[in-house]
Amino acid sequence: MAREQTEVRELDEGSYVMMDDAPCKINSYSTAKPGKHGSAKARIEGKGVFDGKKRSLSQPVDAKVWVPIIERKQGQVVNVESADVAQVMDLDTYETITMKVPGDLTLSADDDIEYLEYEDQRKIVQS
Incomplete structure (x- = not known):
């Protein structure tokens, strides 16, 4: 598993955390004062x-x-199968992967892209 353990107080906005067994990016982080019988609580909102x-x-x-270790990788578009599916070659391993293209991106062959990878999940983040 590509993850590590950390204390909640070490987290901050923009970092990653596992919520409901899914890697999430933290949008907001706030703490409440310690109560009469315990420690301070943190409330984390993520996507x-x-x-x-x-x-x-x-x-x-x-x-x-748990904090997921999400790798940021470089790739090159080999083929655009449709508006939302592209074949991407990883520029380190030369492995070809079929990935979903986000709705706000228009890709064409030979475009250089950046993508996130965690276990067997991948997502194109920019071109």
Whole structure:
């Protein structure tokens, strides 16, 4: 598994955390003061990196959470199969992968792109 454990207090906006077994990017992070019987609580709002779903998490700041190790990779478009599917060659391994193209991107063959990879999930982030 490409993830590591860290304490909730180590997280901040823009970093990644696992929520409901999905890697999410943190949109907001806030803490409440310690209560009468315990430690401060953190409330984390995030959005799924690969599925776009909004999720939230409320944990004590000293609780351990999993942080996904998401790799940022470079690729080149080999072939555009349709408006939302492209074949991309990884520029390190020369492996060819079929990926979904985000709706706001228009790609053509030979475009250089950047994509995120976590386990067997991939997402094009820019061209």
